Amino acid sequence: MAAVRKNQVKKIRFELTRSAIAGIAVIVFCLFLWMFLLGVWAGQSLLLPAYGKKALVTVEKVKAVESQAVKTEKKTGK
Numbered sequence: 001m002a003a004v005r006k007n008q009v010k011k012i013r014f015e016l017t018r019s020a021i022a023g024i025a026v027i028v029f030c031l032f033l034w035m036f037l038l039g040v041w042a043g044q045s046l047l048l049p050a051y052g053k054k055a056l057v058t059v060e061k062v063k064a065v066e067s068q069a070v071k072t073e074k075k076t077g078k
Helices: 018-076
Strands: none
Touching: none
């Protein structure tokens, strides 16, 4: 009786030197740093315009109220 042969599964192996691992680590660090800086920039550009618009609207409202007060004072003569 003939022996039944099993198909051998080929395993994939990666062999890296220390300098290759260090290079990959530097690249990954730079990518993470870039994503962090991009996130901070995007967050700032999303938050600051809303704050600036709100401040502008508040200043405009204050000026409108002051001008109404001046008009009222002129009409009443006080």
